[in-house]
Amino acid sequence: MDIGTKLEIIKKPPMEEIVTEEELRELLQTNPHPTAYDGFEPSGN
Amino acid sequence: MRAIKLKDFLDAGIKFKLFIADWHAWINNKMGGDLRKIQQVGEYLVEVWREAGVDTKKVEVVWASEFAKDPEYWKTVIEVMKATTVDRMKRAGTIMGRKEGEMQYSAQLLYPAMQATDPFFLKVQICQLGIDQRKAYVLSREVGPKLGFWKPIIASHHLLIGLQGPLKMGGFEQNKNLDTEIASKMAKSIPKSYISVHDSATEIKEKIRESFCPPKIVEGNPILEICKYIIFRKVKNIKFERPAKFGGDITVYSYEGLERMYAEGNLHPVDLKAAVAITLDKIIKPVREHFEKNKKAKELYQVVKETKITR
Numbered sequence: 001m002d003i004g005t006k007l008e009i010i011k012k013p014p015m016e017e018i019v020t021e022e023e024l025r026e027l028l029q030t031n032p033h034p035t036a037y038d039g040f041e042p043s044g045n
Numbered sequence: 046m047r048a049i050k051l052k053d054f055l056d057a058g059i060k061f062k063l064f065i066a067d068w069h070a071w072i073n074n075k076m077g078g079d080l081r082k083i084q085q086v087g088e089y090l091v092e093v094w095r096e097a098g099v100d101t102k103k104v105e106v107v108w109a110s111e112f113a114k115d116p117e118y119w120k121t122v123i124e125v126m127k128a129t130t131v132d133r134m135k136r137a138g139t140i141m142g143r144k145e146g147e148m149q150y151s152a153q154l155l156y157p158a159m160q161a162t163d164p165f166f167l168k169v170q171i172c173q174l175g176i177d178q179r180k181a182y183v184l185s186r187e188v189g190p191k192l193g194f195w196k197p198i199i200a201s202h203h204l205l206i207g208l209q210g211p212l213k214m215g216g217f218e219q220n221k222n223l224d225t226e227i228a229s230k231m232a233k234s235i236p237k238s239y240i241s242v243h244d245s246a247t248e249i250k251e252k253i254r255e256s257f258c259p260p261k262i263v264e265g266n267p268i269l270e271i272c273k274y275i276i277f278r279k280v281k282n283i284k285f286e287r288p289a290k291f292g293g294d295i296t297v298y299s300y301e302g303l304e305r306m307y308a309e310g311n312l313h314p315v316d317l318k319a320a321v322a323i324t325l326d327k328i329i330k331p332v333r334e335h336f337e338k339n340k341k342a343k344e345l346y347q348v349v350k351e352t353k354i355t356r
Contacts, residue, residue: 014046018201027198034169036062037167037173038173040064041075042087042089
């Protein structure tokens with residue numbers, strides 16, 4: 001999958017802002033499989 | 046919605062970790078400050094994610110309590126705190142849902158420093174959280190390189206607006222639009238603002254019916270947001286059933302088409318709400334039923350139901 005397509009997928013809603021898109025592009029150029037995370041506080045029903 | 050975004054990252058060949066910030070929740074006084082209960086809720090949430098379509102075989106789950114055992118973690122947290130003024134740390138408390146000036150206990154000052162440290166111990170290059178969390182990572186980006194770490198990329202997702210519509214509260218962010226987005230989000234501490242995966246079809250219908258949804262208004266419209274950020278990411282079209290005198294049945298194949306139709310006044314809020322309630326229920330149903338039928342899931346949910354929400 002080329003970088004353009006990867007970026008397209010990443011930017012689909014609900015993605016709102018990327019700081020910075022340039023850095024993300026560079027990251028994908030040097031590392032085809034970087035790691036991302038989402039975190040949350042367990043906080044009730 | 047976050048499960049949808051997570052899947053996007055996996056589809057793009059990016060590895061993903063799910064971080065359960067149990068210690069952070071404890072510091073932030075959730076679940077009455079009971080760490081054991083917090084951890085049970087954490088297990089419940091992993092189950093919800095799994096049912097919402099996250100392939101837990103491909104996603105690594107990491108608990109904050111693992112980091113809490115590591116002196117190197119605390120050393121880094123201290124280093125972040127040494128590099129950050131008290132005022133800055135207090136301002137960053139908005140990531141905990143505390144407005145500026147709302148921090149009462151000194152332990153809460155640890156929280157933003159911990160969250161800024163987390164990406165380095167998780168060894169991630171991208172932080173993919175809600176846009177209300179960005180301050181923590183602005184801190185990571187500033188302090189990280191000084192401590193020998195990298196600058197993480199912040200990929201923030203939209204916060205779904207609560208069913209009550211826009212609330213102007215102030216005190217979260219300087220940017221007014223962002224501040225309103227954060228103040229208005231769906232929140233467990235505001236019962237009627239959100240739809241839960243455990244809501245029955247009737248409850249969903251009721252909540253949607255009572256939801257803010259002014260005719261022709263797209264901006265800040267919770268029902269349209271649900272269509273944009275969830276429904277059209279999960280299904281290919283929405284069918285609206287209407288009596289012939291109100292336009293007859295119509296099927297819409299894209300969010301853009303729906304938005305245009307609504308803005309032009311060609312779709313009435315009542316019809317929009319009716320279809321959204323039915324479609325949302327279809328999406329939620331498998332998750333809801335898992336927690337009704339699966340023994341382990343049912344037990345986990347029971348624990349969650351019995352505990353009070355605290356801030």
